[in-house]
Amino acid sequence: MKIDGGCHCGYITYEAEIDPANVGVFHCTDCQQLTGSAFTTFVYAGKESFRLLGGKPKLYVKTGESGAKRAQAFCPQCGSRIYASAAVPEPERFNLRVGTIRQRRELRPKTQLWCRSALDWVMDLGSVKQVLRDS
DSSP states (O other): OEEEEEOSSSSOEEEEEOOGGGEEEEOOHHHHHHHTSSOEEEEEEETTTOEEEEOOOEEEEEEOTTSOEEEEEEOTTTOOEEEEEESSSSOSEEEEEGGGBTTGGGOOOOEEEOGGGSOGGGGGGGGSOOOSSOO
């Protein structure tokens, strides 16, 4: 599936070819802190299909609990997280942040990872009151 997206302010734009079966949710504590939320929703894109069209992200390298170094790519202007990758000059794949993808409504997660770190209430959002518009 061909996708395109970018950061909140529009400085960074990109396109990629992805497999919607590779959409997932990370519940790790690093993702919770990096998003300021309960989890990260991602989809893999191989290096051959991911292309930055505009802007240059700022990279922050984080050493995970496993010891692996991960590059977190942010917009230097608005702070939107664009992707994570191995902290090497030519990563093999990019974990694109679904919230930055224009076609995000079509990308339903198929896998949840690091569930031992998931916040208890995340697995039961169906019981939370829903408001469809601001009142």
